[in-house]
Amino acid sequence: MSFFKKSPWVIHYDGSSCNGCDIEVLACLTPLYDIERFGIINTGNPKHADVFLITGTINEQNLEVVRNIYNQMPDPKVVAAIGICATSGGIFRECYNVKGGVDTAIPVDIYIPGCAVRPEAIIDGVVAALGVLEKKAAALKTMKASA
Amino acid sequence: MATRTIVPFGPQHPVLPEPIHLDLVLEDEKVISAIPSIGFIHRGLEKLVEKKDFLEMTYVAERICGICSFIHGQSYCQAIEGVMKIDVPERALYLRTIWGEMSRIHSHLLWLGLFADGFGFESLFMHSWRVREKLLDLIEETTGGRVIFGTAKVGGVRRDMESLTLKRVEDELKIIEKMSHELTDVFKKDSSVKRRTVGKGVLSKEDAITLGAVGPTVRGSGIASDMRKLGYAAYGKISWEPVIETGCDCYARCMVRCRELYQSFDMIYQAMAKIPDGPVDVKVTGNPNGEYFARVEQPRGEVIYYVKGNNTKNLERFRVRTPTFANVPPLVKMLGGCELADVPVIVLTIDPCISCTER
Numbered sequence: 001m002s003f004f005k006k007s008p009w010v011i012h013y014d015g016s017s018c019n020g021c022d023i024e025v026l027a028c029l030t031p032l033y034d035i036e037r038f039g040i041i042n043t044g045n046p047k048h049a050d051v052f053l054i055t056g057t058i059n060e061q062n063l064e065v066v067r068n069i070y071n072q073m074p075d076p077k078v079v080a081a082i083g084i085c086a087t088s089g090g091i092f093r094e095c096y097n098v099k100g101g102v103d104t105a106i107p108v109d110i111y112i113p114g115c116a117v118r119p120e121a122i123i124d125g126v127v128a129a130l131g132v133l134e135k136k137a138a139a140l141k142t143m144k145a146s147a
Numbered sequence: 148m149a150t151r152t153i154v155p156f157g158p159q160h161p162v163l164p165e166p167i168h169l170d171l172v173l174e175d176e177k178v179i180s181a182i183p184s185i186g187f188i189h190r191g192l193e194k195l196v197e198k199k200d201f202l203e204m205t206y207v208a209e210r211i212c213g214i215c216s217f218i219h220g221q222s223y224c225q226a227i228e229g230v231m232k233i234d235v236p237e238r239a240l241y242l243r244t245i246w247g248e249m250s251r252i253h254s255h256l257l258w259l260g261l262f263a264d265g266f267g268f269e270s271l272f273m274h275s276w277r278v279r280e281k282l283l284d285l286i287e288e289t290t291g292g293r294v295i296f297g298t299a300k301v302g303g304v305r306r307d308m309e310s311l312t313l314k315r316v317e318d319e320l321k322i323i324e325k326m327s328h329e330l331t332d333v334f335k336k337d338s339s340v341k342r343r344t345v346g347k348g349v350l351s352k353e354d355a356i357t358l359g360a361v362g363p364t365v366r367g368s369g370i371a372s373d374m375r376k377l378g379y380a381a382y383g384k385i386s387w388e389p390v391i392e393t394g395c396d397c398y399a400r401c402m403v404r405c406r407e408l409y410q411s412f413d414m415i416y417q418a419m420a421k422i423p424d425g426p427v428d429v430k431v432t433g434n435p436n437g438e439y440f441a442r443v444e445q446p447r448g449e450v451i452y453y454v455k456g457n458n459t460k461n462l463e464r465f466r467v468r469t470p471t472f473a474n475v476p477p478l479v480k481m482l483g484g485c486e487l488a489d490v491p492v493i494v495l496t497i498d499p500c501i502s503c504t505e506r
């Protein structure tokens with residue numbers, strides 16, 4: 001990945017996680033890890049976001065919420081599943097209310113396993129997600145040019 | 148009568164990392180009533196006891212909530228030990244106290260940050276989390292994990308701390324304590340903080356009792372209720388008194404947490420001075436048979452663990468009553484009559500942990 005020309009904005013939603021991964025996502029924004037130095041900003045508005053960080057599993061109740069946020073995000077967009085819960089359901093996979101990982105609801109580009117994920121891994125994953133975002137942006141451009 | 152509007156708050160919103168949904172009924176800028184609806188994070192992990200055996204369930208219990216993770220694990224173990232009448236070695240009890248208090252400090256620092264963020268004091272938020280990272284380093288050094296400790300186990304703890312480590316942890320904690328003083332001084336004295344918190348979200352002493360508030364919420368209303376006084380782990384062997392404040396407002400609840408920080412530091416020093424030598428766990432044989440209630444004080448208040456075993460590997464019933472659940476009715480009371488802009492601050496003062504509440 002070369003450097004990204006624009007500042008990617010992220011949005012975070014907590015599926016049904018245990019909080020462990022959420023606070024690590026927040027920890028990435030605070031002074032020790034500080035992903036803002038890459039120009040990454042956390043936003044609460046899906047229409048401003050390029051990267052969707054989602055922690056926790058998908059259940060009946062939040063399925064629609066997750067899909068809603070995803071659909072509101074403008075293209076190109078990438079989704080990163082954070083934590084083993086979001087990746088596969090993890091320790092909660094056998095719970096009756098859990099449908100599974102995030103990919104049961106929306107397409108996922110990057111999987112970041114760990115329970116709880118370490119902030120280093122999240123940063124690594126987000127940087128990988130930016131690579132995907134760049135490719136998607138390029139693909140979108142060629143698609144528009146040929147249309 | 149002014150016209151009424153209903154403003155939905157959540158589930159996805161920037162104030163809390165967790166989804167909670169409130170329907171706020173407004174009359175102009177005033178909140179007339181708040182109707183909470185929950186269920187976005189329900190996983191149903193109490194039913195998981197049918198699939199996982201009672202020893203494995205410790206790890207599930209730790210993942211009820213990632214913030215008070217260790218104390219959840221500890222409470223679960225205490226409940227099982229109660230059923231099976233296991234005598235936990237002294238050293239393990241002291242280690243549980245030390246880790247328990249470390250996770251309380253981490254939770255309170257985290258909360259102070261979120262609270263500062265709630266009223267828009269961004270630099271204070273960053274500063275709290277910077278101090279907290281120092282503590283997380285110590286936690287990682289002694290347990291191996293940053294937020295999920297994984298050290299609680301039925302019959303004791305999974306790791307020991309050498310005396311050298313204990314000494315180092317104590318030295319580091321003293322530094323963290325000094326850094327926290329700078330932090331809590333701002334919460335205590337800053338006029339902009341006071342303007343957002345004093346007199347806001349009042350919960351009178353009577354209401355706190357009738358509505359069954361727990362933890363810092365009830366202690367901020369002048370009631371000394373703290374489950375650690377039951378003397379589980381090593382709390383019976385060190386000297387301390389519950390922190391109470393009588394202001395009944397957001398400021399009082401914030402002060403309770405600030406003062407509890409130092410209380411926790413002090414408890415750790417005391418426990419470190421008294422910790423006896425010996426083994427840190429006992430072998431567990433047989434299966435749980437019977438039922439037991441364990442009541443433990445978490446950073447957010449009293450948690451109740453109920454377990455029922457029927458002499459098989461899997462428990463028959465497992466139930467948790469978490470502190471946030473008890474604090475939701477008081478929250479609804481506090482929100483009545485407040486201004487819309489104060490809602491995030493008031494919601495934060497009960498330190499809601501939705502993931503615990505819905506499991």
Ligand code: SF4
Binds near residue numbers: 115210295
């Ligand atoms: S992956 Fe582990 S730490 Fe993260 S939300 Fe799931 S259970 Fe919690």
